[in-house]
Amino acid sequence: MIRTAFLVLPMLGACAMPPLAPVHLACLERMEGHAESLKPAFAALGYRSEVHLRLDEYLADGRGFAKSVSTLGDSSAGGSIRLRPSRLCSDAVLARAVVAHEMAHVALQHRGTPSEGIVVLWDKPPRLESEANELAHAALVRSGDDTGAAKLVACWLGKCDGARLTREGFGRP
Numbered sequence: 001m002i003r004t005a006f007l008v009l010p011m012l013g014a015c016a017m018p019p020l021a022p023v024h025l026a027c028l029e030r031m032e033g034h035a036e037s038l039k040p041a042f043a044a045l046g047y048r049s050e051v052h053l054r055l056d057e058y059l060a061d062g063r064g065f066a067k068s069v070s071t072l073g074d075s076s077a078g079g080s081i082r083l084r085p086s087r088l089c090s091d092a093v094l095a096r097a098v099v100a101h102e103m104a105h106v107a108l109q110h111r112g113t114p115s116e117g118i119v120v121l122w123d124k125p126p127r128l129e130s131e132a133n134e135l136a137h138a139a140l141v142r143s144g145d146d147t148g149a150a151k152l153v154a155c156w157l158g159k160c161d162g163a164r165l166t167r168e169g170f171g172r173p
């Protein structure tokens with residue numbers, strides 16, 4: 001599944017957008033690896049978690065404005081997940097935590113606040129962020145995660161010793 005996406009995406013990209021640089025293709029493959037390894041955990045918890053990942057540095061909102069650099073990724077209820085490569089491609093722990101968080105939004109069918117124009121992605125209220133983090137944490141633990149991503153999400157939930165909170169408090173998805 002990962003390999004298929006890896007081969008097909010550059011061809012689709014040739015029609016719709018510039019192809020990803022090799023370093024970003026490798027990054028996207030790693031992100032898809034995180035998603036694949038988390039799917040069984042979401043399924044075991046009773047949630048569907050089919051997602052389509054892509055890297056997007058701009059993360060434009062519904063009005064076409066780039067989201068703040070503190071936004072690491074976002075998702076639609078339909079399963080599209082956008083991930084900011086400059087923040088995630090060089091930090092495997094943060095990347096796995098963000099992928100789990102966005103997959104949780106998809107699994108929980110979270111929808112943000114609709115706004116004007118052609119909107120496929122929305123900002124989500126704090127309550128939904130907490131729900132996503134709770135499910136992401138459960139899925140990471142269930143997956144047998146030993147990368148530190150589960151601990152990082154626990155920090156986002158306010159349940160940690162603060163070791164990574166200082167560094168990552170800025171970078172919540």
Ligand SMILES: [Zn+2]
Binds near residue numbers: 124
């Ligand atoms: Zn979120």
